[in-house]
Amino acid sequence: MVNRVLVAEFMHETNTFSVQVTDENAFRNSCYYLDNDIPGAFGGTRTSMGAAFEAAEKYGWSVVHPIVTSANPSGRVTDDFFDAVSERILNSCQGVDGVLLHLHGSMSTQTHDDGEGELLARIRSRVGPNIPIMAVLDLHATLTQKMAANANALISYRTYPHIDQYERTWQAAELLEKAMGGEISPKVAVSRRPILYALDGGRTTSPPMMELLSRGDRIEAAGQALVVSVQAGFSSADVQDIGPSIAVTANDLTSAQSIADELMDYVWEQRTFSSIHFTPLEQAIAKAKAGEGRADKPLVIADYSDNPGSGAYGDATRLLQAVLDADLQNVGFYAICDPEAALQAQAAGVGNSVTLMLGGKVDPSMGGGPIKVTAHVAALTDGSFIAYGPMGGGARRNYGLSALLRVGGVEIIVISHNGQATDLGQFTSLGVDPTRKSTIIVKSMQHFRAAFEPISREVIEVDTGALSTRNFLERPYKNIRRPIWPLDPL
Ligand SMILES: [Zn+2]
Structure with missing residues (x-):
């Protein structure tokens, strides 16, 4: 008998503090494939x-694949x-005989704080209790x-930077x-504690996650357990279920729950651990100034807060202004x-000079407003390349219409579809060789490390006070459960 399997991907990490609503256009601009276009794009x-x-x-299996779509993290999905x-x-x-999904797990919509829970519940009610549903x-x-x-x-990824989506999906498929x-x-048991943020943000190179x-x-x-x-959870979301968790999948739900609870005790014990040190x-x-004559390996400066x-x-x-x-x-x-x-x-x-107001337009209070620059337009692309x-x-x-602007000794890449720096192609597709720069500046918390740490002479992190500032204690949380560490004495 041939099993019929539904395969789909629908991913979004929703920062509920963002003023940018995430609509169909945002998904279409990022990753949006239907039906017969999917095997060609991903096979x-x-x-x-x-x-x-x-x-x-x-x-x-006989596979039905209705949609693969994701958008860059932003505000609530419409x-x-x-x-x-x-x-x-x-x-x-x-x-269908089975369902295999690739989801994020931190999607919030305008109506549902728990987007994936709502999606899974809808699928469950459609397929009934006996059809297995596996989600990565x-x-x-x-x-x-x-x-x-x-x-x-x-089944969650086990790497951060995330480089094991392929392996985890194979695990789900098996x-x-x-x-x-x-x-x-x-079945799945889940355990949580009253913690807003822990596990070093999920860094799999740090002792608690390891x-x-x-x-x-x-x-x-x-x-x-299976x-x-x-x-690690996602702290930029004002939702009831915020925070780290353990999920245990097993045939016996009772033993799964006790395993999850025991591991979560360890998360609680380790809640203060942090390896993040801002310069x-x-x-x-x-x-950067001290090393600006070098053209072998760059210093990499990562802006954690504007990730x-x-x-x-x-x-x-703010960081660009300081560099200029x-x-x-x-x-x-x-x-x-x-x-x-x-x-x-x-x-x-290309080849001409342009004077414009650059950046800082969405919310100037978050990490610096627009700055006036006169730049040489060194390259233009449609923002599309293979990573x-x-x-x-x-x-x-696809990062949309992209420009390389040269201001003095600084080559600034301007993109139209937002995204963090995770691949050298984001530089090389515009003609910039990052390995020959004295300093590379990226906006990213951790994912940049997979591609940029190996080419760097040193990595340092800064927090310029943009929307994802580490200073999350000042965020206006209203919907999270209380009391919760570290906002409340626990
Ligand atoms: Zn992640």
Whole structure:
């Protein structure tokens, strides 16, 4: 008998503090594939969908793949788009023997704080209680009881930077095959504590995550659970279920719950651990100045707070202003997301000079307002290229109309579709060789490390006070559960 499997991807990490609503256009501008376009885009890639298609071939599944879509982290997903994607998935559920999903786990819509819980509940009510539903999630998923209750397995990435989407989807596919064959009948238990932020933001190079992942390995190897999944959670969301969690997938829900609770005790014990050390902006600039004659390996300065990967606007200018004020030489800056400036550069044309107001337009109070620059337009592209780095997996990316603006010794990349720096192609596609720069500046918390740490002589992090500032204690949380550490004495 040939099993019919529904495969779909619908991903968004929602920063509920962002003023930018995430609509259909945002998804279409980022990643949006339907039906027959999907195998061609993802077959043979080391992506989640690449793994799903390989598994289908191995197990002889007949696959229905209605949609693969994701957008850069930003504000709440519109109800219209969420409902449209849900309907598209539900309409493909007819007669399926199993469901394999790639979700984020921290999506909030205008109506539903728990977007994935709502989606899984809709799918469950359509397919009924006996069809296995497996979901691969981001390590920064905000897990809820609703998600656990409506899935048969929840499997989060085990790497940050996230480079194991392919492996985790294979793991989900293997479980799905076993569940469809009646070998296993898994359920998911989830455990949380009153914690807003812990696990060093999910850094898998830090002791708390390393310890939990290795305990999870031992539990899985001993056959006590099918999957032990550790989620760091996502703190830029004003939602009830905020915070880190453990999800355990097993045939026996009671033992799964006790394993999850025990591991969560460790998360509580380790809640104060942090490896994040910010360099004051003036010191970062001084360090760059001292090394500006070098063209072998760059100093990499990462702006943690304007990380588009956590929903920041990617147009904050405080760091760029400091770089320009210091007249730093041989710098590559990625990026300012400013579609208006990109169009102005295009209108001026390559080889010409343009004067424009750059960046800081979405919310000037978050990391610096627009700055006036006169720049040489060095290159223009449509922003599309294939990302071959460890996080790219060989899939195409699209940052929209992009410009390379040269101001003194600083090469500034201006993009139209927001995104953090995770692949060298984000520089090289505009003709900038990052390995030859004295200083590379990226907006990213951790993901940049996969591609940029190996080419760097040193990495330092700064917090310029943009939307994703580490100073989250001042965020206007209203909907999170209280009391919660570290906001309340616990
Ligand atoms: Zn993540």
